[in-house]
Every structure is written in C-alpha cells, then in structure tokens.
Amino acid sequence: MKLIKNWEELAKVPANDKFKIEVDLKRGNGWIRPIKKNEETSDDYYFNNVYLHTHTFYGNWYQDSTKIFQEHGFDIEIDNWDKEVIEDG
Numbered sequence: 001m002k003l004i005k006n007w008e009e010l011a012k013v014p015a016n017d018k019f020k021i022e023v024d025l026k027r028g029n030g031w032i033r034p035i036k037k038n039e040e041t042s043d044d045y046y047f048n049n050v051y052l053h054t055h056t057f058y059g060n061w062y063q064d065s066t067k068i069f070q071e072h073g074f075d076i077e078i079d080n081w082d083k084e085v086i087e088d089g
Helices: 007-011 061-071 083-088
Strands: 002-004 019-024 029-034 050-052 076-078
Touching: 007 019, 007 029, 061 076
Parallel strands: 002 076
Antiparallel strands: 019 029, 029 050
C-alpha cells in the first residue's frame, strides 16, 4: 500500500480497471470517476462518482478517504496532514 502525502501525488495514481482519479490542483479537490459503464459497475451514481473534498487529508477525513479509495480498488493510504498537530499536542 502506498502512502499518498498530497494532491500532487494523488493526481499521479494510475487508474485501475474500473475507476480513475481526477484532481483539481488549484482547488485542492477532485473526483473518483468510473472509466466506463459496464455490467461490473454498479448503477449507484454516488458510489461511482465520489467527490474528493478539500478535507480529504485533514482530521479524521483521511481515514474515510483511505477507505473509499480502497473500496474503489486503489491500493493507497491517505496521509493525515493534522498528525503533526495531534502529535505535538
């Protein structure tokens, strides 16, 4: 599993057979989108099109983000940008 430390690294994660990651570096957000609709892809719009909000790397969101990426077939872990604040007290 690869640790993803920022939006730039996330933008470089290759697509898998079902999903791709789209990142807007200027706004610090993005999407997980289906590559194509087929029999193996659920019809659930919100599973197939996941908005990656500006909090993807903050607070407890990094855990949820990691889980979402893994549910979509990406072998990555999202870094926690708040860990230094938490560790320093």
